[in-house]
Amino acid sequence: MLGVCYYPEHWPQDMWQQDAIEMRALGLTYVRLAEFSWSKLEPQEGTYNFDWLDKAIAVLAEQDLKIILCTPTATPPKWLIDKFPDILPVDINTGTTRGFGSRRHYDFSSENYFRESMRISEVMAKRYASHPAVVGWQTDNEIACHDTTHSGSDNAKHAFQAWLEKRYGTIESLNEAWGTIFWSMEYQDFSQIELPILAVTETHPSHQLAYRRFSSEQVVRYHDAMIAVLKKHCPEHFVTHNFIPMTDTQADNFALAEKLNFACYDNYPLGRTDLFFADRDTDTFKRYMRTGHPDFASCSFDHVRGISKDNFWIMEQQPGPVNWAHHNPRPLPGMVRLWSWEAVAHGAETICYFRWRQAAFAQEQMHAGIKRVDNSKSVAWQEIEQFRDELAETEFDLTASVNSSVAMIMSTSNQWVTEIERQGDSFDHQLVEFEYYSALRQLGIDVDFVSPNADLSSYKLVVVPCMPIVDKVLISALEASPAHIVFGPRSGAKTEELTLAPELGPGNIQRLIPIKVESTETLRADCTMPILYKGASYSAGRWNEELAIGEGVKTIARFSNQQAAVVQNDKITYLATLSDVEFLRVLLNDLAVACGVKTYLLPEDIRLSQRGQFGLLFNYSAQAKRVDLGASEQLEFVLGSEEVAPYSLSIYKRV
Amino acid sequence: MLGVCYYPEHWPQDMWQQDAIEMRALGLTYVRLAEFSWSKLEPQEGTYNFDWLDKAIAVLAEQDLKIILCTPTATPPKWLIDKFPDILPVDINTGTTRGFGSRRHYDFSSENYFRESMRISEVMAKRYASHPAVVGWQTDNEIACHDTTHSGSDNAKHAFQAWLEKRYGTIESLNEAWGTIFWSMEYQDFSQIELPILAVTETHPSHQLAYRRFSSEQVVRYHDAMIAVLKKHCPEHFVTHNFIPMTDTQADNFALAEKLNFACYDNYPLGRTDLFFADRDTDTFKRYMRTGHPDFASCSFDHVRGISKDNFWIMEQQPGPVNWAHHNPRPLPGMVRLWSWEAVAHGAETICYFRWRQAAFAQEQMHAGIKRVDNSKSVAWQEIEQFRDELAETEFDLTASVNSSVAMIMSTSNQWVTEIERQGDSFDHQLVEFEYYSALRQLGIDVDFVSPNADLSSYKLVVVPCMPIVDKVLISALEASPAHIVFGPRSGAKTEELTLAPELGPGNIQRLIPIKVESTETLRADCTMPILYKGASYSAGRWNEELAIGEGVKTIARFSNQQAAVVQNDKITYLATLSDVEFLRVLLNDLAVACGVKTYLLPEDIRLSQRGQFGLLFNYSAQAKRVDLGASEQLEFVLGSEEVAPYSLSIYKRV
Amino acid sequence: MLGVCYYPEHWPQDMWQQDAIEMRALGLTYVRLAEFSWSKLEPQEGTYNFDWLDKAIAVLAEQDLKIILCTPTATPPKWLIDKFPDILPVDINTGTTRGFGSRRHYDFSSENYFRESMRISEVMAKRYASHPAVVGWQTDNEIACHDTTHSGSDNAKHAFQAWLEKRYGTIESLNEAWGTIFWSMEYQDFSQIELPILAVTETHPSHQLAYRRFSSEQVVRYHDAMIAVLKKHCPEHFVTHNFIPMTDTQADNFALAEKLNFACYDNYPLGRTDLFFADRDTDTFKRYMRTGHPDFASCSFDHVRGISKDNFWIMEQQPGPVNWAHHNPRPLPGMVRLWSWEAVAHGAETICYFRWRQAAFAQEQMHAGIKRVDNSKSVAWQEIEQFRDELAETEFDLTASVNSSVAMIMSTSNQWVTEIERQGDSFDHQLVEFEYYSALRQLGIDVDFVSPNADLSSYKLVVVPCMPIVDKVLISALEASPAHIVFGPRSGAKTEELTLAPELGPGNIQRLIPIKVESTETLRADCTMPILYKGASYSAGRWNEELAIGEGVKTIARFSNQQAAVVQNDKITYLATLSDVEFLRVLLNDLAVACGVKTYLLPEDIRLSQRGQFGLLFNYSAQAKRVDLGASEQLEFVLGSEEVAPYSLSIYKRV
Ligand SMILES: [Zn+2]
Ligand SMILES: [Zn+2]
Ligand SMILES: [Zn+2]
Incomplete structure (x- = not known):
């Protein structure tokens, strides 16, 4: 289904009705309101003004539009900040207060803000609990965006000390767990413990990890409390949240999503591609600057499907150029439609566009909307119409699930470990995971992202690109799973407290494959070296491990000095290096085939996704490309054909 | 005429007389004194010591040198800072106080400093009002240099709040004008409004623009008050100021210069070239590292002539290597002479060199002077002699005006708009304007820089490279002018308060040409694309607009996807993209010719300027170059010939 | 002899005995204990706990290992910081306090910390003064590391004011010495003087130099006091310190080492190469990423031998990958052995490895040890065994001196001058000095680094790459020395107070060679130009001087514009430019030969060092290389041969 983000308060009331009629005409079902x-709503303390919102809802409801309301907590008003200045967060890199004047100016450890947030949420929830047009809630907005998970405030420090006391019980046990004997960091009391910021040089990694865990839990605590308020007063409504890319929250995304009915993603393919690939050379960058990288948005879709209950929503989708990346290109014609279908292919049930009409003022005035500032229709309008009609014509089942036999394990705490202990500047956790994902997607393989606690019994192949902390529970789950497991380097090398595995890396994974990491090195990304696999040479080396190999382990790829680069037994394939994507593609194809996972020989820039009975082929290039899907199944094209048009897609149905 | 900046207080008194005699011998007329x-002058509060200055003036006057005095306010002494610590400004990027120990350590919003500055200015003005040798005053020094226009102090905040109240009257009208409804930034009272700094993420653009306007007005208020003090007590003296490049003041330069008798420029071609072209590759950079870019200093000359009453002065000119750029090359032999003539060609009446003798101590000890530390003469000496003699021999008329039929409109507030809302990192306001200017100069066209309020009735061609805010008064002036108008992209796209033009870009310009900007994109500078004009291909794309075109508008250049890149009607040429300089040169040549503006086919690195009866040809290359000036006029060379010598110039006179 | 850094407190007590037995088996003599x-040792104020240390010493002593104890002052405990918060230093770039949580969190100007440091040092010294196993002391650890020499604290400010008063006597004499008249920086009282930090723009260079001198003296004051405590109570023990690279201390290293029995160096060839060559292109960088640059570690060895009494120790040597560089490669097989021998070749008497066993926890858990976390032996173990055996087999005399006839003068105060007044971004003091050193080393020349006050009577050639401040005492010493002197550009250009030499550069050196520096320029490193020497062309130009040349001076190399690039008389060779290393190699070879210093034609990547009767040839390349040593002496190879194996060495003995 389709929806839109709408800010009636930005427009004269006499435009609302026409807007509602046009939304209906465009085929929208949902309208998100009241964000920010x-x-x-509360122009002065305790003085509420819901008239405008009541009216806006009424006008929209008259056109049978369904309303999603937002708690407005991402933007506390100035009078509230002036009353409780401790709401403002403190920058952990400079120690200065992050002031009022933009958004997200709140500290998750401010008890004043916690209380005020729940109060305004409750006021709204009570008011609209039984409104017939209101169907659900969005909590806050893009929680943790703008690096707000971490605050260097006194509030945070004291909450951290209490959190540490709860986690470790005694100061002796904290000293022991972290190893504070190093550099005389032993504590006598929890009240002595500072935040691990602004020190002379790098702070203790266990201290840093604890601070990240604490900060994440503060976000979850806040978010869960808000969900509870909404669910208590609005038991009939769904509660969701619009997530930014997983690596940016710096919080445990599985925990954040746990109490929600489902999760949403805010999808900005061009802005994200611009930021993520900012250091790429002209040719590599230019190629996707107006389409987005074929795997970048998809990867987030699969992430968010992973933290959602089953499928997910797109709560915001880019309908044209945005305003916040280094450069903000226009999508190529057809891309708004293509991105919508790509989201659907990966499990989206509803696509909401951001925003109905471009705002004429403030920070986002250069952010395109479906309608322009002069109320004319932007090019996105027609693409949304086309998408709407194609959804109907293809009879696409938006309730179907994505059924994947390949899982990748993701975990924020392991991301933290690699950020705290980078060891080589060329090790980028997000890129490492993305490269594995992209290799799988180039093979036409659908991927589930799962948590380390997930049930793995239904997978044939489980891929773990980067997971330093692997506990024994996971080892048991992996043992129990029928899947073959692929581990990237660093896997299992650390304990829960970010100390080295006492038995050396890959730590607990040694229970599954008898190998030991005898040393580790990191190299500059431009100073890599060849690895050999089945007679062909690939490039590797940003992270290299020297392995000692036990019985039953064979070496399937080698460095040029003959050391093992990839080793294997029946259960496990372990990569002792970070290679190029090409090698991952070849290796994962071999492993997938061996596990009975179907792979495809897709032309460059073609991607395939399957959902329910449907298969979707996407073409991110300027040339029409013919895809050979093999003769194994009987397929019927309901949109396009095997010859996928440029910047377009084809859809087939299994018969 | 010639002059010099002299600091007698840096040298033993017994050197002064010989200095004065040598100044006279060099042909100097003016000596600037007392700066810093x-x-x-006031070693302790209220204890004045003018003896040394009186003596210095007397020694110089004896050689018939004329004195320009400076108010010493760019460097408040330590005892004053200690008495009024609120004089110190606050860094807007860090929130820390910018301390004593260098220069310009004052906050334009400190009332204590305002009062003290006017006091010392008045003391000086009264003392020297009727001194026969004193002819004029320089206010302060390089006002606003070192990013001092903006301060994050409490003084600034409170003054800003008062300024806002004065500008907007009621808080409701401010909320409305800015659109504070966005992100819940609505205010109930002016006292709630913070400076738009140090927030969690980007602050409101209207808020930022207001803060820049306020800050600029604080500078002007301060400067105007000082001018008033000087004019009150010294009605016979001129009052001037030595400006840094216009884009660096972050203030309204027209306003700053309005009350002055004329404006001065501090000309450092090599230092400025080093900074402005710092990101250029070896070949592009190396070529001009010892000459300065042929158009960079000239552009500032024309800027300053634009804010001056008619002609202008050079108050400081680089006589050798300086100390403050990333790298500080030596000028090639002949360049000190060439730069002096180049300034004269663009309207300079007097050239003062900085400084008489290189200082042996402090921050600028590596900054060359006309004389070296050991009192020997540097190579600049001979070049100044040559320039002096050539001025006489050519009988150059230093009172003549530059008469241009082409104007470019410049405006600091539009520079602010593009800095506040960059939208693409590759959009650099200064570079955009410079590229248009350089294209015109390569055609031998003299350029007037004028304010948006200027009388445009005498121009044949008006070029507006980048002016998002175009109000209706300017539209009327443009309509009334006989000139053809060239607008670059972004023109007219914004309202006075930095909101989007409600009728879309180019806003009010739609009255002159019926086009609408339907969308805007920005691209990386290395990811541009071809545009086609008259069968040839050029590169463009850092900023691209999608145009809807009304009646009577023809498309004269297209993007490779056939969209309009440049459109035109009789009155207006509108560029919907940022192109390379080559395209601008070709297009502006066609437009100039069509308007009856004479253009020249100049060899590479040759520039032509005309002033009064004289034409000056400058050669920035190592090869002699022959220039064909056409047969339209009768010319007589008074210096050199059509064959312009390397790193030299030729001067002709119209007969 | 061999040793190791050991932290028994990081390991269960029941591992200690086995560790000691294995240390003995590896052939170690020394064990360093108690650092950090x-x-x-003092878990609460005044409560001492020496039991664990007594036991550890006892266990080690039982295996005849000798103990070096450290004062633990690099890591004050949290209870001490909480009691005296003024111990924490203040960041001079931001003004924020540098907090607890890592190491070196102390301000050299905190009197509280001074007193507490001497107290704990005295407690330890008294306790172990007569312990038979304890042989010596290491003060603190890597003093001044992490930019801790400079603090922006109030303590520092007041101590600085007192230091200034002591140095200058009266405020008038300070004003005169610095030239505070510039920019109205005149002071009336020492109490007005701020630290030269956080000002609006660059602060006064003389002020900056004074602050660096003061800060250095604060470090020396602290360090000398600690040495005095140790020497008073432990007259039989040696006292030493483990230095980081000289340029990183920002302190006078000669002064720091003066009261020590000998100096030590902490040798991390790969980490240091990664940082120092970080801006190099792929080919240049990759070549040495796993060997270290052939001259970088050697240069530090020679530096530390220079500040030591005769020979020196390596207190820490990298046995595998470290954790703190941008990238942390694994040493190539053989490099741990090669580095050990390289240190010996340059005068090391003892090599201690850091650390016995890799720590499983805290900041350095990715820093390799001789033993791994699981107590297995890393590859370093065998290389140390090999080195130990080769030391014995070759009967290498570790007490022999390095006898060099070539000296380079180094001086921290001259490093400060070039850092304070960079003048060109491409001027890097450390690189300038390194390039001269590398050129000499490529010629097989051993180099002594000496202080400006050194006795120069035994040298044939003295090289001064960069020494702006050259006083008359040094001029006399140079005159008295039989050596030919080579000066790089900038030499002698400044006075003691960082003002320009009144007679122009090279200042006092003009007594030795009649030349004057008439102007100076700096260029981008990529914009250099040719110089001609003996018919061949080389590249130069990052720093260029224009020379006026007096009688008896000949020009031996010229810029392409015919100006003098290198000039010479019998006593002095003066380079007026910074050239490439190739030119330095050719020129220094010619000069060395002329002075009777033997040079060698070594293949690329081969280095030769001589110590006592031994000559050592090191091969940093992957190919075996044959070295022709000439027929002048009778040599006997005691290890390897003239054909030096890849990544290996050969040793010969003069018979
Ligand atoms: Zn959003
Ligand atoms: Zn100046
Ligand atoms: Zn160390």
Whole structure:
């Protein structure tokens, strides 16, 4: 289904009805309201003004549009900040207060803000609990965006000390767990412990990890409390949240999503591609600057499907150029439609576009909407119409699930470990995971992202690109799973407290394959070296491990000095290096085939996704490309054909 | 005429007389004194010491040198800072106080400093009002240099709040004008408004623009008050100021210069070239590292002539290597002479060199002077002699005006708009304007820089490279002018308050040409694309607009996807993209010719300027180059010939 | 002899005995203990716990290992910081306090910390003064590391004011010495003087130099006091310190080492190469990423031998990958042995490895040890065994001196001058000095680094790459020395107070060669130009001087514009430019030969060092290389042959 983000408070009331009629005409079902509207809802302390919102809902409901309301907590009003200045967060890199004047100016450890947030949420929830047009809630907005998970405030420090006391019980046990004997960091009391910021040189990694865990839990605590308020007063409504890319929250995304009915993603393919690939050379960058990288948005879709209950929503989708990346290109014609279908292919049930009409003022005035500032229709309008009609014509089942036999394990705490202990500047956790994902996607393989606690019994192949902390529970789950497991380097090398595995890397994984990491090195990304696999040479070396190999382990790829680069037994394939994507593609194809996972020989820039009975072929290039899907199944094309048009897609149905 | 900046207080008194005699011998007329000398003039509060200055003036006057005095306010002494610590400005990027120990350590919003500055200015003005040798005053020094226009102090905040109240009257009208409803930024009272700094993420653009306007007005308020003090007590003296490049003041330069008798420029071609072209590759950079870019200093000359009453002065000119750029090359032999002539060609009446003798101590000890530390003469000496003699021999008329039929409109507030809303990192306001200017100069066209309020009735061609805010008054002036108008992209796209034009870009310009900007994109500078004009291909794309075109508008250049890149009607040419300089040169040549503006086919690195009866040809290359000036006029060479010598110039006179 | 850094407090007590037995088996003589252990030695104020250390010493002593104890002052415990918060230093770039949580969190100007440091040192010294196993002391650890020499604290400010008063006597004499008249910086009282930090723009260079001198003296004051405590109570023990690279201390290293029995160096060839060559292109960088640059570690060895009494020790040597560089490669097989021999070749008497066993926890858990976390032996173990055996087999005399006839003068105060007044971004003091050193080393020349006050009577050639401040005492010493002197550009250009030499550069050197520097320029490193020497062309130009040349001076190399690039008389060769290393190699070869210094034609990547009767040839390349040593002496190879194996060495003995 389709929806839109709408800010009636930005427009004269006499435009609302026409807007509603046009939304209906475009085929929208949902309208998201009230995000960022606290100062309008409560212009002074305790003085509420819901008239405008009541009216806006009424006008929209008259056109049978369903309303999703937002708690307005991403933007506390100035009077509230002035009353409780401790709401403002403190920058952990400079120690200065991060002031009022933009958004997300709140500290998750401010008890004043916690209380005020729940109060305004409750006021809204009570008011609209039984409104017939209101169907659900979005909590806050893009929680943790703008690096707000971490605050260097006194509030944070004291909450951290209490959290540490709860986690470790005694100061002796904290000293022991972290190894504070190093550099005389032993504590006598929890009240002595500072935040691990602004020190002379790098702070203790266990201290840093604890601070990240604490900060994440503060976000979850806040978010869960808000969900509870909404669910208590609005038991009939769904509660969701619009997530930014997983690596940016710096919080445990599985925990954040746990109490939600489902998760949403805010999808900005061009802005994200611009930021993520900013250091690429002209040719590599230019190629996707107006389409987005074929795997970048998809990867986030699969991430968010992973933290959602089953399928997910797109709560915001880019309908044209945005305003916040280094450069903000226009999508190529057809891309708004293509991105919508790509989201659907990966499990989206509803696509909401951001925003109905471009705002004429403030920070996002250069952010395109479906309608322009002069109320004319932007090019996105027609693409949304086309998408709407194709959804109907293909009879696409938006309730179907994505059924994947390949899982990748993701975990924020392991991301933290690699950020705290980078060891080589060329090791980028997000890129490492992305390269594995991209290799799988180039093979036409659908991927589930799962948590380390997930049930793995239904997978044939489980891929773990980067997971330093692997506990024994996971080892048991992996043992129990029928899947073959692929581990990238660093796997299992650390304990829960970010100390080295006492038995050396890959730590607990040694229970599954008898190997030991005898040394580790990191190299500059431009100073890599060849590895050999089945007679062909690939490039590797940003991270290299020297392995000692036990019985039953064979070496299937070698460095040029003959050391093992990839080793294997029946259960496990372990990569002792970070290679190029090409090698991952070849290796994972061999492993997938061996596990009975079907792979495809897709032309460059073609991607295939399957959902329910449907298969979708996407073409991110300027040339039409013919895809050979093999003769194994009987397929019927309901949109396009095996010859996929440029910047377009084809859809087939299994008969 | 010639002059010099002299700091007698840096040298033993017994050197002064010989210095004066040598100044006279060099042909100098003016000597600037007392800059930065507050601690010498008033070593303790209220204890004045003018003896040394009186003596210095007397020694110089004896050689018939004329004195320009400076108010010493760019360097408040330590005792004053200690008495009024609120004089120190606050860094807007860090929130830390910018301390004593260099220069310009004052906050334009400190009332204590305002009062003290006017006091010392008045003391000086009264003392020297009727001194026969004193002819004029320089206010302060390089006002606003070192990013001092903006301060994050409490003084600034409170003054800003008062300024806002004065500008907007009621808080409701401010909320409305800015659109504070966005992100719940609505205010109930002016006292709630913070400076738009140090927030969690980007602050409101209207808020930022207001802060820049306020800050600029604080500078102007301060400067105007100082001018008033000087004019009150010294009605016979001129009052001027030595400006840094216009884009660096972050203030309204037209306003700053309005009350002055004329404006001065501090000309450092090599230092400025080093900074402005710092990101260029070896070949592009090396070529001009010892000459300065042929158009960079000239552009500033024309800027300053634009804010001056008619002609202008050079108050400081580089006589050798300086000390403050990333790298500080030596000028090639002949360049000190060439730069002096180049300034004259663009309207300079007087050239003062900085400084008489290189200082042996402090921050600028590596900054060359006309004389060296050991009192020997540097190579600049001979070049100044040559310039002096050539001025006489050519009988150059230093009172003549530059008469241009082409104007470029410049405006600091539009520079602010593009800095506040960059939208693409590759959009650099200064570079955009410079590229248009350079294209015109390569055609031998003299350029007037004018304010948006200027009388445009005498121009044949008006070029507006980048002016997002175009109000209706300017539209009327443009309509009334006989000139053809060239607008670059972004023109007219914004309202006075930095919101989007409600009728879309180019906003009010739509009255002159019926086009609408339907979308805007920005691209990386290395990811541009071809545009086609008259069968030839050029490169463009850092900023691209998608145009809807009304009646009577023809498309004269297209993007490779056939969209309009440049459109035109009789009155207006509108560029919907940022192109390379080559395209601008070709297009502007066609437009100039069509408007009856004479253009020249100049060899590479040759520039032509005309002033009064004289034409000056400058050669920035190592090869002699022959220039064909056409047969339209009768010319007589008074210096050199059509064959312009390397790193030299030729001068002709119209007969 | 061999030794190791050991932290028994990081390991269960029941491992200690086995460790000691294995140390003995590896052939170690020394064990360094107690570094960073303050919180273990004094867990609460005044409550001491030496039991663990007594036991550890006893266990080690039982295996005849000799103990070096460290004062634990690099890591004050948290309870001490909480009691005296003024111990924490203040960041001079931001003004924020540098907090607890890592190491070196102390301010050299905190009197509280001074007193507490001497107290804990005295407690330890008294306790172990007569322990038979304890042979010596290491003060603190890597003093001044992590930019801790400079603090922006109030303590520092007041101590600086007192230091200034002591140095200058009266405020008038300070004003005169610095030239505070410039920019009205005149002071009336020492109490007005701020630290030269956080100002609006660059602060006064003389002020900066004074602050660096003061800060250096604060470090020396602290260090000398600690040495005095140790020497008073432990007259039989040696006292030493483990230095980081000289340029990183920002302190006078000769002064720091003066009261020590000998100096030590902490040798991390790969980490240091990664940082120092970080901006190099792929080919240049990759070549040495796993060997270290052939001259970088050697240069530090020679530096530390220079500040030591005769020979020196390596207190820490990298046995595998480290954790703190941008990238942390594994040493190539053989490099741990090669580095050990390289240190010996340059005068090391003892090599201690850091550390016995890799720590499983805290900041350095990715830093390799001789033993791994699981107590297995890393590859370093065998290389140390090999080195130990080769030392014995070759009967290498570790007490022999390095006898060099070539000296380079080094001086921290001259490093400061070039850092304070960079003048061109491409001027890097450390690189300038390194390039001269590398050129000499490529010629097989051993180099002594000496202080400006050294006795120069035994040298044939003295090289001064960069020494702006050259006083008359040094001029006399140079005159008295039989050596030919080579000066790089900038030499002698400044006075003691960082003002320009009044007679122009090279200042006092003009007594030795009649030349004057008439102007100076700096160029981008990629914009250099040719110089001609003996018909061949080389590249130069990052720093260029224009020379006026007096009688008896000949020009031996010229710029392409015919100006003098290198000039010479019998006593002096003066380079007026910074050239490439190739030119330095050719020129220095010619000069060395002329002075009777033997040079060698070594293949690329081969280095030769001589110590006592031994000559050592090192091969940093992957190919075996044959070296022709000439027929002048009778040599006998005691290890390897003239054909030096890849990544290996050969040793010969003069018979
Ligand atoms: Zn959003
Ligand atoms: Zn100046
Ligand atoms: Zn160390």
